Amino acid sequence: MNVDVAVVPAAGRGTRMSPATRVVPKALLPLVDRPALQWVLEEAVAAGARQLIVVVSPGVDDLIFSHFEGMGGLDRIAGLKDVEITWVVQPEPLGLGDAVLRARDAVGGRPFHCLLGDNIMPPGAGCLAAMAAASDGRSVMALRRMTPAETSSYGIASLGDWLADDVVEIEGAVEKPGPDAAPSDLGFLGRYTFTPDVFEHLAGLDPGFGGEIQLTDAIRALAVAGACLGKVVGSAPLDVGNPPSYIEATTILGLAHPPTAERYRAFVASLLDRP
Ligand code: UTP
Numbered sequence: 426m427n428v429d430v431a432v433v434p435a436a437g438r439g440t441r442m443s444p445a446t447r448v449v450p451k452a453l454l455p456l457v458d459r460p461a462l463q464w465v466l467e468e469a470v471a472a473g474a475r476q477l478i479v480v481v482s483p484g485v486d487d488l489i490f491s492h493f494e495g496m497g498g499l500d501r502i503a504g505l506k507d508v509e510i511t512w513v514v515q516p517e518p519l520g521l522g523d524a525v526l527r528a529r530d531a532v533g534g535r536p537f538h539c540l541l542g543d544n545i546m547p548p549g550a551g552c553l554a555a556m557a558a559a560s561d562g563r564s565v566m567a568l569r570r571m572t573p574a575e576t577s578s579y580g581i582a583s584l585g586d587w588l589a590d591d592v593v594e595i596e597g598a599v600e601k602p603g604p605d606a607a608p609s610d611l612g613f614l615g616r617y618t619f620t621p622d623v624f625e626h627l628a629g630l631d632p633g634f635g636g637e638i639q640l641t642d643a644i645r646a647l648a649v650a651g652a653c654l655g656k657v658v659g660s661a662p663l664d665v666g667n668p669p670s671y672i673e674a675t676t677i678l679g680l681a682h683p684p685t686a687e688r689y690r691a692f693v694a695s696l697l698d699r700p
């Protein structure tokens with residue numbers, strides 16, 4: 426499947442990163458030398474996206490827009506110069522499913538990648554192109570094996586037939602089940618390649634888990650319709666939405682990013698040497 430458009434929901438409240446997010450949106454929190462959202466958009470462009478549709482919340486849309494589009498003496502971000510960025514406002518944070526649905530008109534009937542704006546793939550570990558290649562015309566969800574302790578933090582897939590070593594038909598999905606209720610150990614990790622029929626399912630959803638419009642509920646509807654595959658991927662994105670994993674993400678990116686890697690590796694090693 427050829428996919429050249431990406432939707433990036435970045436309109437959440439960011440409450441777990443408060444007070445850092447009282448004024449600065451989570452999407453603009455820096456990791457190493459660039460904001461979280463820039464890492465995510467660069468991943469989408471590296472996977473072939475030529476249009477980026479970013480869902481932002483009212484009040485911070487100008488701030489985010491200025492970083493990427495340029496303002497005053499600022500130029501447009503290098504590396505994103507040749508892509509079209511479309512800004513969509515989600516009026517209220519009603520849930521991830523609602524954020525994706527807001528992009529419907531801008532997507533306009535094409536297949537699209539969806540990347541969570543607060544999940545950053547380590548450099549070189551992108552999986553979107555492989556997901557599009559794995560599609561036989563159906564939507565493809567990135568999956569990773571979860572420990573029992575993790576299932577209650579992710580959407581978890583129930584599985585049908587395996588079509589290849591790492592490609593499986595998905596028959597259902599549950600949002601954040603405990604380990605005893607999890608239908609498998611494979612969970613969704615924030616990277617999706619959707620066919621546009623997902624919007625019909627999203628449009629019919631009532632609030633689900635936590636009172637929010639859940640993307641997992643639309644994935645379940647796709648799965649029940651026999652229209653959903655999973656691809657098990659090797660690397661998981663780094664979650665920058667809560668303080669411990671934000672610190673871990675900064676460390677991993679700092680160790681991997683050429684301008685900082687050498688000096689930072691020596692610094693981390695010197696810490697480990699200390700008694
Ligand atoms: P999260 O649930 O992790 O983000 O959503 P959050 O709502 O900002 O988190 P907390 O609980 O308040 O700390 C995953 C992704 O979906 C986006 C978020 O911006 C994040 O990129 N999202 C979530 C939206 O765009 N809109 C929403 O209504 C909810």
